[in-house]
Amino acid sequence: MDWFQSLRADPGSIGALTVVKTAITVMCVAAVLWIGRQFGDRASGILAGLPVVTAPTLMWLATRDVPDFAIRAAVNVMSATAAYAFFALLYAHLCTKLRAVTCLAVALAVSLMIAALFVSIPATRLQTLLLALFVCAAIRWFMPELMQGVRTPSVPAAAKPALQIPIWAVAMNAGLVCGGIIFFSAYLPAHWVGMLASVPLIGATIAISAHQRLGVPQARRGLVGYVEGCGVKIVFCFVFAETLRGHGLALATLYAIATCAVMVVLLNTRTFFQRAGKVEKQMYAGTGVPAGGSARMANAPTPATTSW
Template structure:
C-alpha cells in the first residue's frame, strides 16, 4: 500500500474510533481498534504488489505481533492506574517489545511459524482479558477537547505512513510485524487516559484485547488462503 494512502486510511480510522469512543463507549472503540481494519487492506495490497507468498509470510508476522499488542494493552492499563499517560505509554511500549527475542519464527517455514504465532497471540490476549476484567471503577464519559480528534488522527496517520514506507525494506515477516504495531491503540489510549482517566483507558484496552484475538484468527485465515493461492495460482 502506498505510504500516503495508508496514512490517510489510518487517520480516517482513528477519527472514526475517537468519535465512536465518545458516542458509544471506550469498550467498543477498543474492540474495533483491535480488529484488522487497517491490517487486512495492507495485506491485500502486499498480495497484489509482491505476490501471495509474500503476503502469507507478512500475515504470519501480523499474527505474531498480536502478542506484543496484547502486552502493550496490559502494560499500559497496569501503569495507568498510578502513572501519567507518558509513563504509561513507555511501560506499554516496553511490554510490547518483550516478545522480540522470541520472534525467531521469521526463519521458520510458514506451517510452523503460523501456529506458533497464533498460539502466542491468543495466550497473551487471554492473560490480558483475565487481568483487565475488573478496571477498578466505572469509566467517565470523555470530555471533548478542541482539536483532539484531528491531532490524534493526524499523528497516527503520519506515524503509520512512515512505518509503512520503511517496512518494505525489512522483508515479508518483519513487514507484517511493523504493520501491526499498536500505534493507533497507543494514540487512542493516551487520549482517553488524559480525558477520562485510567478507567476510560482500561475499558478501551479491555475491548482492544478482545479485538486482537479476533484479528489474530482472521489474519491467520488470510495467511492460509494466501499460502494456498501461492501454491495453486
C-alpha cells in the same frame, strides 16, 4: 487492474501510488474511529485492536506479483499482536501509579521488546495462531478490574487543560505508518513489517486520552476492549494468510473480514449486554440517580467528554 499493473511497472510512479494508498488508508481509519467513538470506551478499544491499519497494509503488500511476502508479514503480525497485548496489561496495571505519558512509554517499550522476541520464534501458521490466541486469552484473564472512583495523578485539577486528540490526527498518523511500511517494505524483512504494521497506534491514543481526561476505569475499559480486538486481528491475519495464495486477494480479504465481523458481533453481544452492564451497575452504585433515570444516565459523560 491493468492501470494498477502499469503503475507498478513504472518506478517513477511508485511514490504517487504510495500516496494514493496512504490517502485511502487515512480515510478508512478515520471512518472506523468515528464509528467507534459513538459506542463508548470498550467498543473503541475493540476497534483499536482490530486490523484497522494492518488490513490495508497487508492488502497493499499482497498486490505484488508474489504473495509470499504478505503471507509472511501476516504471520508475523499475529505474533506481534499477541506481544502488543502486553501493552494493554502493563498500562492497565501502571495507570494507578504513574502519569499517562510514563505509562505509555514503559508499556510501549516493554511490548516492543516482547514483539521482537515473539516474531523470532519459528512456528507454523497454525502454531502461531494457537500461541497468539492463548497469550491474548491469558492477558485478558489477568487484566485488572475496573475500580470505582479511582483517578490517577495525571487526571488534573480544573486548571489543567483536557487532552484533545482529534480523529484526523490519529488517522493521519496511521496512514503515514501504513505508507511508510509500503514504501520501505522492499528493504525490510517480513518480521519488521509485521511488527510495524501492528504497533498499537490507535490503542495507545485511546488509552492515554481516556486516562488523562476520564480516569483509570475508562482507560482500563478501553484496554480490555483492545485485548479482545487483538484476538480478532490475529484470526483475521490467519484467515488472510491461509486463503491468499489459493483464492486471491479479493476473496482472501472478504473471508478475513467476514470472520472478523462475526467475532466482533459475538464480542459485542457478550461484552456490552452482559458483562459491561453489570460492571456499570457496580461502578455507579450509590452515586445518585435522577428521578425516572438510570445509573448510566446519572454518570454518563457529555458528548464533548467522549471525544478522543
